[in-house]
Amino acid sequence: MIDQEPSLSHREEHHTGVNMDGHNDPMELDGGPFGRPLFNKPSARALARVGVVDVGSNSVRLVVFDGAARSPAYFYNEKIMCALGAGMADTGRLNPEGRVRALEALKRFQLLSEGMGTGPLVTVATAAVRDAEDGPEFCADVLAATGLKLWVIDGREEARLSAQGVLLGWPGAYGLICDIGGSSMELAEIDAGTVGARVSSPLGPLKLRDIKGGKKARKAHIKETLTAMQAELGEQRNRLFLVGGSWRAIAKIDMARRNYPLHVLHEYRMTPAAVRETIKYIADHDLDALRAQSGVSSARIALVPHAAEVLHEILKTFRPRDIAVSSYGIREGMLYEQMPQQLRDRDPLIEACRFAEHKDARLPGFGKVIYHFIQPLFKSSPAERRRLVRAACLLHDVSWRAHPDYRAELCFDNATRANLGGLKHSERVYLGLALLHRYSNKRDGSRFADLDPLLSERDRQEAEVLGKAMRFAAMLWLTKNAKLGEMRWFPKKKILELRLSPEAAPLFGEVARARFDSLAASLSATAVVKNPR
Incomplete structure (x- = not known):
């Protein structure tokens, strides 16, 4: 089956x-x-509750992972839309209002993490902080106010961590990871659990909306950038994994357009044809109407048209065979980074x-x-x-x-x-x-x-x-090491045979018999019960 x-x-x-x-x-x-159970080993228990902060160009987020280390639960998840990268094309500096909001958010996150017992927060900053001329000054302010040292990473490292986040959810997966943030977009190859070539670009929606010359100029810039990325990566016609808030917003709109019944973004699949239909749907509809229909936030929906322009060109350039949405990205990649290979x-x-x-x-x-x-x-x-x-x-x-x-x-x-x-x-x-x-x-x-x-x-x-x-x-119901007996299934004869162990036989009362008969009926089979030897 x-x-x-x-x-x-x-x-x-x-x-x-x-x-x-x-x-x-x-x-x-x-x-x-x-x-x-590997999660009982000290190496896994050390990952039982881990706090990760991602200072991005558009949002600042705290995630606290908890539970089984290989597949952690989201104990806490909070996001503040700070738009640190807004206006950087003109000023070269972080958005002043965003700096204030981000610093206040980080103060809050540090206090929360202490109360939750995460141990030291793992804190990463991406495109906006690394590109801004006042990025080092902002990092110093954060250290003085919170004691948190921001790990400012370059684009290739951002791509690697995002790819590792995908591997957290898809061990052994292969294809092309595409992670879009506010100010940058990264691509990375993955194959059989390994991250390969990776490249970074300034194709984030916050930067694209600052390009002079309107849609025509943006399209030319996007095409030129992606052509250069393809030259470095080579052909990529397998699965495309989409990572990042703008991609998830487009996926939500696709779900709403298709009236898709399961509103779970992780592992949501789309064909290239369906994505092109949704991109056209976005272009033809008012953003407020799309926001109301899909539940995307007002801050995020404003970036969707520019992200859609990038995605349209990605499909033309790399021609993936199918598309999968990943809710796991850089934050999960930082957790994956700390895991032993076993x-x-x-x-x-x-x-x-x-x-x-x-x-x-x-x-x-x-x-x-x-x-x-x-x-x-x-x-x-x-x-x-x-x-x-x-x-x-x-x-x-x-x-x-x-x-x-x-x-x-x-x-x-x-x-x-x-x-x-x-x-x-x-x-x-x-x-x-x-x-x-x-x-x-x-x-x-x-x-x-x-x-x-x-x-x-x-x-x-x-x-x-x-x-x-x-x-x-x-x-x-016996012990966890019990021998219940044997069930044999003969599909051609349509016979379901049960032979219980001496320990389990006394448990085969009338309710158990009724449930066994119901199982046989679901197989359109004859139920046969043999006495234990």
């Missing part, structure tokens, strides 16, 4: 730790996803699910037992699907505190809207639907209906089977 969306790359199988035989997955052999190589989805089970499940470790028990139902599934089965088993019991009437929909909402890396939108819906059926036989009247188009009927059916298999297996 193969997902119709294109997967990232065959090279990612090494990093996600899955292979095609269904038994000896590398992640099992090296301790994950069901073996040694942690980087872990699958972010599985690590996040492991951490959730460890923290919230009633019986941590039982997800492994369930996975091996129900695995025969999915032995012919491709690697990327078995990965989702693992994730579902790890999450099968993390929502037990919710009211029984709402558990099913809560599980679905959590899976489809949670901040999880390494998940396509169709995979989010598959995972959510499986967890919904973990708590409910039926999905009639649930919120799933709006997201129905993101899955094929075959995938919806398989997700239901997975959910009902977990629903049955959860009735056989």
